Amino acid sequence: MEKVVLFRVGAERFAVPVDRVQSIERIPELTLVPYAPTFVKGMTSLRGQIVPVIDLSERFSYESTSSEHERRMLVVLTRDEWVGLLVDAAQDVIEVQDGARQPAPRVGLSLRREFLLGVIRQNEQLIMMLDLDALFTDEEKDAVRSGMEMVQ
DSSP: OOEEEEEETTTEEEEEEEEHHHHHHHHOBBBBBBBBOOOOEEEEETTTTTEEEEEEHHTTOOOOOOOOTTTTEEEOSSSSSSOOOOOOOOEEEEEEOOEEEEOOOOSOOSSGGGEEEEEEEETTTEEEEOGGGSOHHHHHHHHHHHHHHHHH
């Protein structure tokens, strides 16, 4: 059994493993990162650690459906660093039964498959299991790091 954090971006529901989530925060004040991709909204200091912040609605080309007051930042561990993910709503923590996660279908999703570990069916809804290690290409990661070094 696996525990996941559910959240919403636009009209879509997503999940990430709870053990990769450090915290869920209100959106802090951000410092812009020069030369970063447009979906990188900036960086912030969180408990003494500098964290890049990306807007998943922009990363996935979705329309945000929440006000700034309702939006949240999930601080998650990617392959090699902590990253803040701006989401429309953090919803719940659920337990997913073994075998409930299925491969992402080849068609019918509003998101490219490389961003997903699979899908979970829950009450006739599909929840997309996000691959946190696929959020940045190596080139995007390098641009963000370079921009953050310029600001620090």
